[in-house]
Amino acid sequence: MQLHTMISLGLAVGTTVFAVKSGDRAARRFGVSFLASWVASLVVSKLHLPGGAGLAIFCIDSATLVYFAWASLDARRIWTAVATAFILLIVASHVATAIDFRVTLDTFRLSMALWSYGILACIGFGAWSSRRDQARTPVLATR
Numbered sequence: 481m482q483l484h485t486m487i488s489l490g491l492a493v494g495t496t497v498f499a500v501k502s503g504d505r506a507a508r509r510f511g512v513s514f515l516a517s518w519v520a521s522l523v524v525s526k527l528h529l530p531g532g533a534g535l536a537i538f539c540i541d542s543a544t545l546v547y548f549a550w551a552s553l554d555a556r557r558i559w560t561a562v563a564t565a566f567i568l569l570i571v572a573s574h575v576a577t578a579i580d581f582r583v584t585l586d587t588f589r590l591s592m593a594l595w596s597y598g599i600l601a602c603i604g605f606g607a608w609s610s611r612r613d614q615a616r617t618p619v620l621a622t623r
Contacts, residue, residue, distance in 0.1 A: 503607030
């Protein structure tokens with residue numbers, strides 16, 4: 481495994497743990513689903529598939545896009561819409577690479593990495609804002 485892959489995986493795991501421990505339902509959903517798609521893409525890329533792993537990773541990213549869109553409509557928060565836009569850019573990068581051979585694989589990988597960090601930033605922000613909102617909410621005294 482390459483160094484940048486380990487760093488990216490560490491950031492994804494750290495952000496997901498923070499979202500699960502401190503975030504609301506939307507942050508937990510987005511964090512866990514993004515980490516699951518990240519790990520699934522990593523596993524698929526290590527397999528020796530007949531046509532390569534490109535189509536399988538495209539399907540994983542497309543399924544994540546559909547889930548993000550549905551969860552974003554349910555959560556109704558701006559950061560979820562931005563995270564959904566980032567995964568849409570990843571899926572669009574898949575399509576651009578497939579239809580235009582002038583787009584190199586290095587450009588494709590760089591765009592996927594950048595948009596993935598954007599998703600992680602959105603999830604981290606969502607967990608942080610949820611934690612901040614919970615801290616601001618006064619605890620009602622029980623009698």
